[in-house]
Amino acid sequence: MEKHTVAIIGGGPGGYVAAIRLQQYGIDTVVFEKERLGGVCLNWGCIPTKTLVKIADLFSELHHVDEFGLSIKNPIYDYSKIYERKNQVVEKLVSGVEFLFKKRKIPVINEAVKILEKHGDSYLISTENLTIQASYVIIATGSKPKGLPAFKIDGENILSSKDILKLQDLPKRLTIVGGGVIGCEFASIFAQLDVEVQIVEFLPQLISTEDKEISKRLAMALKRVGIKINLNTAVESWKSVNGELRLSLSNGKEITTDKVLLSVGRDPVFDIECKNFDITKNKNAITINNDFETNEKNLFAIGDVTAKMMLAHTASKQGLLTTEIIKNRIEGINSKFDELRYENIPRCTFTNPEIGSVGLTEAQAKEKYEEILVGKFPFSANGKALGLGNVFGFVKTIAEAKSKKLVGMHIIGPQATELIAEGGIIIQSGMTIDEALKIVFAHPTLSEAVAESIEDLEKMSINSM
Numbered sequence: 001m002e003k004h005t006v007a008i009i010g011g012g013p014g015g016y017v018a019a020i021r022l023q024q025y026g027i028d029t030v031v032f033e034k035e036r037l038g039g040v041c042l043n044w045g046c047i048p049t050k051t052l053v054k055i056a057d058l059f060s061e062l063h064h065v066d067e068f069g070l071s072i073k074n075p076i077y078d079y080s081k082i083y084e085r086k087n088q089v090v091e092k093l094v095s096g097v098e099f100l101f102k103k104r105k106i107p108v109i110n111e112a113v114k115i116l117e118k119h120g121d122s123y124l125i126s127t128e129n130l131t132i133q134a135s136y137v138i139i140a141t142g143s144k145p146k147g148l149p150a151f152k153i154d155g156e157n158i159l160s161s162k163d164i165l166k167l168q169d170l171p172k173r174l175t176i177v178g179g180g181v182i183g184c185e186f187a188s189i190f191a192q193l194d195v196e197v198q199i200v201e202f203l204p205q206l207i208s209t210e211d212k213e214i215s216k217r218l219a220m221a222l223k224r225v226g227i228k229i230n231l232n233t234a235v236e237s238w239k240s241v242n243g244e245l246r247l248s249l250s251n252g253k254e255i256t257t258d259k260v261l262l263s264v265g266r267d268p269v270f271d272i273e274c275k276n277f278d279i280t281k282n283k284n285a286i287t288i289n290n291d292f293e294t295n296e297k298n299l300f301a302i303g304d305v306t307a308k309m310m311l312a313h314t315a316s317k318q319g320l321l322t323t324e325i326i327k328n329r330i331e332g333i334n335s336k337f338d339e340l341r342y343e344n345i346p347r348c349t350f351t352n353p354e355i356g357s358v359g360l361t362e363a364q365a366k367e368k369y370e371e372i373l374v375g376k377f378p379f380s381a382n383g384k385a386l387g388l389g390n391v392f393g394f395v396k397t398i399a400e401a402k403s404k405k406l407v408g409m410h411i412i413g414p415q416a417t418e419l420i421a422e423g424g425i426i427i428q429s430g431m432t433i434d435e436a437l438k439i440v441f442a443h444p445t446l447s448e449a450v451a452e453s454i455e456d457l458e459k460m461s462i463n464s465m
């Protein structure tokens with residue numbers, strides 16, 4: 001039987017990144033991947049959607065070039081070409097990862113793992129055709145879209161995020177059930193490509209994990225491009241009438257649409273039989289400790305399957321930290337690592353306008369601390385944003401009043417998903433207001449809005465009242 005030191009099940013951003021790092025450490029590793037390396041992120045998630053975001057934003061901008069003194073008559077698009085470009089970007093990245101694996105001689109078994117068996121101190125991992133033995137196993141099997149009892153994803157009328165990326169023609173009307181990050185991103189993309197979009201969200205705010213004020217601003221921006229938003233509303237049933245879909249809502253109204261995108265969250269995937277042991281789960285998510293270890297020694301789980309925070313960079317970071325732990329165990333080093341602080345991981349939403357946030361929301365900070373400070377700075381008072389013609393939004397910063405430590409940053413506006421890296425550095429390193437303001441922010445840049453928002457925590461912003 002083939003033996004390896006580490007076996008990784010799943011080659012998404014959790015698994016593939018961990019495999020490369022283990023190879024860099026000279027630790028013999030095998031990866032099982034039933035589809036293509038890159039997982040949901042590269043094939044059906046982050047990368048194809050962000051390629052569409054760029055095109056949709058650009059198309060939208062073309063309609064407003066006259067304010068820059070330019071003129072373009074009736075910009076049009078050809079969705080078959082947009083579809084082609086999305087596929088090309090995905091192909092380039094996925095084949096790039098496959099090339100890295102080949103060059104680094106990391107073996108990939110392109111089959112689904114069916115059984116994971118405890119075998120003394122090691123594990124046996126079996127597909128339909130083969131079994132290998134490994135001393136350490138990392139489960140990185142990801143997640144899949146959730147369904148609703150009355151709205152089964154059928155790939156035809158009721159679509160998942162994967163199905164919608166396979167459409168080669170856009171529908172005239174699209175209803176998105178679920179106003180979370182994925183739902184809002186697709187709404188923003190397709191509305192800018194002139195699809196009539198409606199969002200139906202059960203909760204009272206879009207992207208319920210975001211700061212309330214940010215969500216409100218997002219709703220305002222989405223409405224401006226014609227998206228209809230139904231909050232506090234559930235979809236109850238649907239039927240097809242003369243080629244149209246009719247959706248009944250909990251408020252008694254009906255929506256007529258051509259397609260439905262169901263984006264009501266994702267469920268961890270682990271459809272592997274465990275032999276000689278039981279794996280502890282909470283709902284469907286595999287339970288892990290601070291070392292990413294499951295209830296079994298040397299059996300780790302990372303990424304969406306742990307449901308800690310379903311983001312690609314969370315999966316990769318968990319993967320990289322797991323490789324450190326494995327390396328130390330192999331070398332007999334007994335050192336403790338700092339816990340991964342999930343709240344300090346940046347969260348990005350690629351709508352137009354973008355959202356970037358890190359740390360606590362205002363409501364969470366109020367609950368945690370006796371007293372907090374809130375600073376804000378609008379992009380309308382930032383020179384670079386004015387030049388860009390993109391002034392919608394603001395930077396909001398939260399600090400604990402007593403220690404003056406920054407505990408949250410929330411940005412809605414131009415390049416918010418890039419700017420939030422600054423908030424990530426400041427908050428992760430535990431900086432106080434004074435320490436953060438020792439940093440010099442270049443002029444003229446959008447990041448000056450970050451600096452002024454921090455100054456505003458003590459009402460010392462120069463360019464706002």
Ligand SMILES: Cc1cc2nc3c(=O)[nH]c(=O)nc-3n(C[C@H](O)[C@H](O)[C@H](O)COP(=O)(O)OP(=O)(O)OC[C@H]3O[C@@H](n4cnc5c(N)ncnc54)[C@H](O)[C@@H]3O)c2cc1C
Nearest residue numbers: 010012013014034039040041045113142303304310311312
């Ligand atoms: C539309 C969409 C947009 C997104 N946009 C972003 C974004 O902009 N930024 C961001 O950070 N995150 C984004 N995400 C989330 C991101 O894609 C996930 O958090 C990330 O892919 C999780 O990585 P993972 O390695 O845990 O799992 P996955 O990427 O799901 O990879 C798991 C892999 O395991 C394989 N696998 C599963 N079971 C088995 C088995 N039994 N045997 C062999 N192989 C198996 C699967 O084939 C898959 O390739 C988006 C998701 C979606 C759906």
